[in-house]
Amino acid sequence: MDNIDLEVLKTCSQWLASGLRCELVTVLKTWGSSPRPEGSMLAICEDGRVVGSVSGGCIEDDMIDRARREGLNRVQPGIVTYGITADEAHRFGLPCGGTIELAIEPLSPASQLGELLRRLEAGELVARRVDLQTGAVTLSTALPTQSMQVSSSALVTLHGPRWRLLIIGAGQLSRFVAQIAQGMDYAVTVCDPREEYRDSWQVAGVELATGMPDDVVQAMKLDSRCAVIALTHDPKLDDLALMEALRSEAFYVGAIGSRLNNQRRRERLAEHFDLNEEQLGKLHGPIGLYIGSKTPPEIAISILAELTAVKNAVALPQAANVADAKRELGLPPTGEVCIVSG
Structure with missing residues (x-):
């Protein structure tokens, strides 16, 4: 696109x-x-x-x-x-x-x-x-x-693209995020070391990286015009990359998952990777704005809407946050609908 x-x-x-x-x-x-x-x-x-x-x-x-x-x-x-x-x-x-x-x-x-x-x-x-x-x-x-x-x-x-987006995971949701992001003037890189996922990647104009995500994050030398989105649900792929991204100048770092999984992710990052509160505070998760999204295209829109608000320094009401919105609705932190991206 x-x-x-x-x-x-x-x-x-x-x-x-x-x-x-x-x-x-x-x-x-x-x-x-x-x-x-x-x-x-x-x-x-x-x-x-x-x-x-x-x-x-x-x-x-x-x-x-x-x-x-x-x-x-x-x-x-x-x-x-x-x-x-x-x-x-x-x-x-x-x-x-x-x-x-x-x-x-x-x-x-x-x-x-x-x-x-x-x-x-x-x-x-x-x-x-x-x-x-x-x-x-x-x-x-x-x-x-x-x-x-x-x-x-x-x-x-x-x-030409003045903004860069790294997507970790080459699954179905990643394809929609990548396509929309290209239309928003991002240079998009998708990273997935798993052969079964990267072999089916078919989004034109997107750079496909096959190394480990944390190595790719380091190689990209992320600056304040970069964003990182982790979509694999696999801590072995996501956690190290998120650690590197949260220590960088990237303006947006987010990860998919339920409220419970995101809480566990934050605990792992704090315990095993020695991230401080300020660095952990940069992590967006559950990712996206609450718009009742269920399908991969809707979830992609939700994610990129939140990313755009952060990019444009727009302060959103707390009710727009997925976790707070679902808490207000009385939804449990587990069993939430999410799309496995890879």
Whole structure:
């Protein structure tokens, strides 16, 4: 599953290959409420087709109408603004007085989309610089800590995964977590030393590691843009890896299992691996948010929803926690529904 930005770039490349004119639109800045964050992209074709989004749909409708009536005649990149006045804000569905600033870039073979896609396919994080005066494009390797930059002379956007996710276990649940996470712009690694599980792994775009999970955790050199999810239910695979992950800078570390199993896991980690209270406090388990999930896809959504809340520093109510929610419902700590991931 491609993330939205990659889908936009691939579609632009296909339109150009078909001899169609198209433009790439990037959100530079917003004031007030906005449905799409800075850096969001949209591509528009001369026949009015669009992919991606820069608003809730109202600005897209205006661009489609203009493309069909006037064609795409822009020669150089430019910056346009929607919603300066209250009337425009109402017309385009923006909050009264709200503003959204967009860069519009006419694309051509010189836009280097083919080279960009090749480097993204190789897993590289790429900075794409567009000269706003000439339209010239240059590509360079970027750092995860970089962010989009815009000035009167140039626009620099980042492309490629800036977040990494390690999934321990190559079972059924892991496949759904990996697929959704790729669409969320994570570079996903699945680790499973068990031949019977890794031989049936079939998720494209995911790196498959066959070593012991704790060795893989160490080799990845986890930083603050990394997350680790243990899904095997096997302490021999999970515990050592969790120990290493909890001692790292990973922003999220979680493990599947019932409340009772997670309590036992915490006791093992404290007793045998000498983790302190602060390190143990980083462990999320039972993993995910309580949404009544039963099937693997629902559980994957629950897990990634919690991971996203932590990533975005959103403080969730205690009732959203699986353990607290089930305790409030009077459910026993054993016999809870869970999907064996491997």
